[in-house]
Amino acid sequence: MLRLSPDTAYYKGKVRDVYTKGDFIFIIVSDRISAFDVVLPAPIPYKGGVLNGISTFFLHQTKDIVPNWLIDTPNSHVAFGHLAPTIPIEVIVRGYISGSMWRAYDAGERMFCGNLLPDGLKNNQKLESPIITPTTKASAGHDENTSEEEILKDGVISKTDWDLIKKYSLELFNFGSQYASTKNLILVDTKFEFGRKKDGQIILIDEILTPDSSRYFIADSYLDKFNLGETPSQLSKEFVRQWLIENNFMGQKGEMVPEMTTDWVNTISERYIELYNKLIDQPFVKESKEFNLVKIQTTYDAFCQNYYA
Ligand SMILES: Nc1ncnc2c1ncn2[C@@H]1O[C@H](COP(=O)(O)OP(=O)(O)O)[C@@H](O)[C@H]1O
Ligand SMILES: [Mg+2]
Structure with a gap:
C-alpha cells in the first residue's frame, strides 16, 4: 500500500489501483486478473507490466487520432495522466x-x-x-x-x-x-x-x-x-475464460472459481508475455511489482510534488 499524500482519493479497480488528486490520476496496474467481472484468486506474474507496456505503446501511437489521458509511464506498473471521469x-x-x-x-x-x-x-x-x-x-x-x-x-x-x-x-x-x-x-x-x-x-x-x-x-x-x-x-484472455467455462465457472452466484495451479498461473503469464513480444518490437523486460514497490512510492511522491505544488 502506498503512503498517500493528503487529498488523494483511492479506488481499487478489478485490475488497477487508482489514485486521484486534483485533475490528475495515478494508476498502478497490478498483476490481478479478472474474468466474467470477477477477480481470480492468483495474480499472474508480470501481467501488470505487460498491460501497461502495451497500452502505453498504443496510447502514444494513437494520440494524434484521438486525444488521451496519458502523460507518462514512469515505470513498468505505473502510468499517470489527466483525470477524466468515466462516461459510463x-x-x-x-x-x-x-x-x-x-x-x-x-x-x-x-x-x-x-x-x-x-x-x-x-x-x-x-x-x-x-x-x-x-x-x-x-x-x-x-x-x-x-x-x-x-x-x-x-x-x-x-x-x-x-x-x-x-x-x-x-x-x-x-x-x-x-x-x-x-x-x-x-x-x-x-x-x-x-x-x-x-x-x-x-x-x-x-x-x-x-x-x-x-x-x-x-x-x-x-x-x-x-x-x-x-x-x-x-x-487474449479468452483462453482463461474458456478454461473457467470448462470448469463450470461463468461468474454466476454460487459458482466456485477452479483451483489455479502454479503451472497454470505460469502458463497464463507466458501467454501474456508472448502477446507483448508479438505486438511490440522491443522485447518484454520482466520487472516484478513487489520488487518495484519502493520505486512506485518514489514515483508517486514525485508525481504529487510536481503536479500539486
Ligand atoms: N484517465 C482516467 N480518468 C478517470 N478514470 C479513469 C481514467 N483511466 C482509467 N480510469 C478508470 O480507472 C479504472 C481502472 O481500473 P480497472 O481495474 O479497470 O477498474 P474496473 O474494475 O472499474 O474496470 C476504471 O474504472 C477506469 O474507468
Ligand atoms: Mg476495467
Missing part, C-alpha cells in the same frame, strides 16, 4: 463474431445492441464491417448490453458526443487492425472507455488494445482453421 459506457468494437457474442448468436440472438446480424454466421467469422456493441459500465456487478437508442434515450450522453465517441472508436479500431496486420495478427474485437475532463473535452481513458481489453487471432493460420471449423489460434 464501454464501447466495444467488433470486426469478427467471437466470444460472448458468438455464444449469444449461437443461442439464437440476432440483434446486438442495435446491430442486426444475418443468419448463417459461423463462430469467429469476419463481419461485413466493424460494429459497435456498447455496454453500460456498471459500478458493481456485470456490465449490461445497451444500444445507441437506449444511450441517447437515457440521456447518458448527447448525440453529438456519442457520434464523436463512435468516430473515435472506429478510427482506433482501424488503427489497431492495421497495426496488428503488420505483426501477423488480427484484431478481433476490443473495448474503449472515454471520459470527460473538467474543461469538457472528451478523451480516451483507461488501457487500450491490450490482451485484457482485446482479442487477437494469429493471422496466417486463421483462414485454414476457420474453414475447418476449428478455433483460430488466439492471444
Whole structure:
C-alpha cells in the first residue's frame, strides 16, 4: 500500500489501483486478473507490466487520432495522466463474431445492441464491417448490453458526443487492425472507455488494445482453421475464460472459481508475455511489482510534488 499524500482519493479497480488528486490520476496496474467481472484468486506474474507496456505503446501511437489521458509511464506498473471521469459506457468494437457474442448468436440472438446480424454466421467469422456493441459500465456487478437508442434515450450522453465517441472508436479500431496486420495478427474485437475532463473535452481513458481489453487471432493460420471449423489460434484472455467455462465457472452466484495451479498461473503469464513480444518490437523486460514497490512510492511522491505544488 502506498503512503498517500493528503487529498488523494483511492479506488481499487478489478485490475488497477487508482489514485486521484486534483485533475490528475495515478494508476498502478497490478498483476490481478479478472474474468466474467470477477477477480481470480492468483495474480499472474508480470501481467501488470505487460498491460501497461502495451497500452502505453498504443496510447502514444494513437494520440494524434484521438486525444488521451496519458502523460507518462514512469515505470513498468505505473502510468499517470489527466483525470477524466468515466462516461459510463464501454464501447466495444467488433470486426469478427467471437466470444460472448458468438455464444449469444449461437443461442439464437440476432440483434446486438442495435446491430442486426444475418443468419448463417459461423463462430469467429469476419463481419461485413466493424460494429459497435456498447455496454453500460456498471459500478458493481456485470456490465449490461445497451444500444445507441437506449444511450441517447437515457440521456447518458448527447448525440453529438456519442457520434464523436463512435468516430473515435472506429478510427482506433482501424488503427489497431492495421497495426496488428503488420505483426501477423488480427484484431478481433476490443473495448474503449472515454471520459470527460473538467474543461469538457472528451478523451480516451483507461488501457487500450491490450490482451485484457482485446482479442487477437494469429493471422496466417486463421483462414485454414476457420474453414475447418476449428478455433483460430488466439492471444487474449479468452483462453482463461474458456478454461473457467470448462470448469463450470461463468461468474454466476454460487459458482466456485477452479483451483489455479502454479503451472497454470505460469502458463497464463507466458501467454501474456508472448502477446507483448508479438505486438511490440522491443522485447518484454520482466520487472516484478513487489520488487518495484519502493520505486512506485518514489514515483508517486514525485508525481504529487510536481503536479500539486
Ligand atoms: N484517465 C482516467 N480518468 C478517470 N478514470 C479513469 C481514467 N483511466 C482509467 N480510469 C478508470 O480507472 C479504472 C481502472 O481500473 P480497472 O481495474 O479497470 O477498474 P474496473 O474494475 O472499474 O474496470 C476504471 O474504472 C477506469 O474507468
Ligand atoms: Mg476495467
